Amino acid sequence: MTLALDHLVINTRFDTDAAQTLFAQLGFTLTPRGYHTLGSINHAIVFDGHYLELIGLPVDGATIREEIAASPLGADGLVYRSDDPQHTFDALHAAGFDATPPQHFSRPVTGLGDARFVTVRLKPGPAWGGRVYFCQHLTPQLVFRDEWKAHRNGAYALAALHVVDADRDAYARLGEASGGFRLAFWTRADFDAYFGAFASQVTHRSPRFAAITLRTPRWYDMTKLASAAGLPAAEENGRTLVALPGFDTVLEFIR
The missing domain is CATH 3.10.180.10 (2,3-Dihydroxybiphenyl 1,2-Dioxygenase, domain 1)
Incomplete structure (x- = not known):
């Protein structure tokens, strides 16, 4: 499918x-x-x-x-x-x-x-x-x-769900994602390397959904919005990472 x-x-x-x-x-x-x-x-x-x-x-x-x-x-x-x-x-x-x-x-x-x-x-x-x-x-x-589609931060799409230590073959049997959305599969070690210090905001359990990537042309503004909300955030390498410590999830904002 x-x-x-x-x-x-x-x-x-x-x-x-x-x-x-x-x-x-x-x-x-x-x-x-x-x-x-x-x-x-x-x-x-x-x-x-x-x-x-x-x-x-x-x-x-x-x-x-x-x-x-x-x-x-x-x-x-x-x-x-x-x-x-x-x-x-x-x-x-x-x-x-x-x-x-x-x-x-x-x-x-x-x-x-x-x-x-x-x-x-x-x-x-x-x-x-x-x-x-x-x-x-x-x-x-x-x-x-x-x-409900107009967002002050400019966000316009979900780009990826980051999945840690899941059965990639089972997902492949379901079918292939389309429309600009993808599943990003990681081992825990690779997830930690990709998200750096922000990975520590996501508890170690396996398998799990761990992070969500969203698209906005104003990705660089997310650090200021997150900081005002009291959330850990950092702009790096063309993206902004925002941790949601109370909800065991990381958000990644890209163009």
């Missing part, structure tokens, strides 16, 4: 308020808080055709989505687009993958209606390093809205 990115996910657990504040301070426009029928809450950082999702759980404990509660803090989800979830489910099973049947859920969008989705999820296993699934948008007009 040719794999088109739908979104990446950062699991904020019960600290969604803090994540919302940090990403706003970094110059991102966030969608209003969403409340999924599955029990989770979220904010999306929307680009053309894909987005970064901050997902969490209500602090009052009124609902617990076990999938989120059991998942690690930080970069945790890789979601590809599906135009036909049943076909995706059948194709995954035919290829030998263990996947869950299509699941329908929604979240209200104030003043607009319910954003509705169908997902097919690969069952957790040691190959992946995070949650991997496929998503169909039944109401894309309620997610990919122009007013």
